[in-house]
Amino acid sequence: MIRTNEPGWREQLRSVIGPHGVDVAFDCVGGGVGEEVFTLTAGGGVFVHYGLLSGTPLSAECLTGRRDVRVELFRLRDIVQKDGGQHLSGLFAPVFESLRRGRLRTAVGQRIRLSELPGHLKGPAAGPAGKILIDPQR
Structure with a gap:
């Protein structure tokens, strides 16, 4: 690598x-x-x-x-803007299926509540390595 x-x-x-x-x-x-x-x-x-x-x-x-x-x-934004988002669910269907089957993974660096998101975005950018998971259940 x-x-x-x-x-x-x-x-x-x-x-x-x-x-x-x-x-x-x-x-x-x-x-x-x-x-x-x-x-x-x-x-x-x-x-x-x-x-x-x-x-x-x-x-x-x-x-x-x-x-x-x-x-x-x-660029996804170009595709979404071009058709007004009408076909977005169809575009994402194979991705969600791969997620359900465990073929796609990403490291989660932090889990935050949805209510914590505004404060989190105002804070410093550095944090644990990985993606931020917004967890509405937390």
Whole structure:
């Protein structure tokens, strides 16, 4: 595993993938990390951008600067806005089924009551590693 928060990750990744790059690259981070991943996409390859975890968008130059790489954007908000949310339950059905069967998991760092959510969002961002689970039963 290569962690992008550790020094030398770019060089380590480049040594693993080789000089020609990858045929398909997936980016859910955006910002500088996403742009770095984009540069590792081989000519004739596909760059799939599906998230913005860094909070920083990819530069326009990144998305238009190389004509030899196809850029595919997948953003849920675009899909929801396009059809007014009419098909949202159908889109999520396979995801919920996978959750019920235990195929999808995520680390829960903290459980909070729904009534605690406003105060929690006003507090410091740092907390235990993992997702925040809003538990209406608690």
